[in-house]
Amino acid sequence: MRRRTHYLIALALVLAVVATFSYLWRTPAPTPVALAPHSYGKAMRLAHQGQPGAARLLYQQLQRNDLSPERRAALYQELPNYPSSIALKLAKQDLAAAQPQVRRAAIAGIQRLLPAAQRSMALGPLLEDQDLSVRHAAVDALLGLSPDAIGLYFSPLRDALEQYQQTLEAQTDDADAQLHLARLYLHENDYPDASRALQRSLALRPHSSEALATQVRLLERQGQHDASREVLAKALSEQPDSAFLQHELGLWLQRHAQTEYALLAFSRAVELQPDNADYRYTLATGLHQLEQVDAAQTQLQTLLDQHPNDRRARLLLIDYWKETGQLQNVQVLLAELERQNPDDPALQQGL
Template sequence: MSKSRRYSIIGLCALLFIVLITWYFTRTAQVAVPPAIAHGYSKALKQARNGEPGAARVLYQQLGRPDLSDVRRAALHAELPNYPSPQALKLADKDLANEAPLVRQAAIHSVVGLVPSGQRTLLLGPLLEDPEQSVRFAAANALLGLSPDTLGLYFGPLQRVLDEFEKQLKGQPESAEGWIQLARLYIHNARLAEAQSALEQALRLEPDNLPAVVAQIELLDKQGKVDDSRQLLAAQLQAHPESAYLQHALGMWLLHHGEREYALLGLSKAVELEPGNQDYRYDLATTLHAQQELEAAQRQLEEIVQRHPENRKARVLLVNYWTESGQLQNVQVLLAQLEQQNPDDPALQQGL
């Protein structure tokens, strides 16, 4: 056997040895997940969704697993914003670089829930250059509406992704949702006439598409066409009097125009029609509080926390309202529950 061939065989054997060693240690690392954690996914997800004691700890444990499937990891990210902490942000940031596009998109949504809008740019800006189009679009959507000063160096990349998104929307089969998305892009770029046209196209396809109707009402308002906006809202309410979505839109429209007392009627009706909607009830609570109706506001937040113990935003606001009215015993109960859920919650660290 020639020397060159012998060296080639030795080289191949060495390469095979390295591959086997790498496979062995990778496999060992995957198997090294403790059994309690390896079999605890469903329990952890249930605890997080129900706001049970220890929810943050088991949620973090599951997101720290190297062997978790992409779908399961994405499902956990949907719960992460209710359990903020430095560790939660670290886990979300790490998954922004995950090899799976689905996980990167889920991590973007986690960051949106964990980080105030003005502070997201440095975390999400780099994903505007992501090789996967869906991830670029998710990052752009998360940064939509931020000012050029806040976007800084990412203002140009965001505009490029939005242009790409616009081309894609125009190239796909017509749909009401596609036209609504286009309208959002046009509004971001202050192309209000084109946004109005896009919403009209959405309603041409689906005359009863209420998100398109409400977007059109808001756009008319933005253009200073207050009477047209009011008339359209009134016509839609007459056509859909039992729509919680429109009643909520009425309340928010009246709030925008300084009619807080009347806004309460629309917001209350929305909650009556859809009692399980946390967002409607939260808006009602904050409006009641602004009207100095503190007890009524507290009752709305109590209802949210009772129905949805995982809703941190409502819990923290209720703590503030109870503190304001001197109900310190109730404050201590809520804070104790929050500490059981997530002892590293920033609200606890700040001494609420």
């Protein structure tokens, strides 16, 4: 009886030891790594507002693998204002994303992140992407580069461009497709085909400001300057409060060495659409061209007050402040830029 009791006690001890070791050696369940539910919205808000830490939060979002294609693609609307080697690396990774929407967004982002001379090496392979819309996006991003800049991808670009044009040619009932086709032909100096595509677009949408602006440029390229002016004047008489057409008038006057008159049109465009960063930026550069530096600085400062994330305007205003020796203002803008994105190449280069 005593021996049996000893066996039972020994067995109990063995089971206890096994249980203890099993508990100690068990592999804990991995804690899921997840960002706060509001982190995406916060990242987009801070990036759009040019707030401190904006770049870091954007980069974090691009490292997630649980975002919808729509949300991931939207990140590329903000990313080009926060360039760095990290931003470029993340964007290049998305060139291989499973969703065509994300690949197209990454192409658009890289187009703004990289200078022309480096763009073809990153985007050239996408000219043979399995998705037609991605191939077309790559064409749009590379079109207009010099043969030297395109390099090895010259032939693939020509092939993809021809396919793109054939696809758009078939969409004869789509005004936007025909307008884009006209612009592709215009890039190639193929004026007859550009004119035919443009007429199809205008037949579908006669008062399209963008189509009329393209017609103006097409006529100019063919040396028909009086005709181009008449088209623009007629469009403005029908749409005098169109900020877009006022801006196009300013560009036309600028191309014809009438910068002083161009400023009136640029000013009117800004008056009609005061929140448009592109219009105000153009007005600032026009003022600077006429040596109205103070006025140019004021326009750029207003632009930054409205759009603190506009890196292009910030860097230009830094240059303008340097010209006038106002280094304190330069330091303020640089400090803001460093808080937004400490890895900005402009800071690394000692701007």
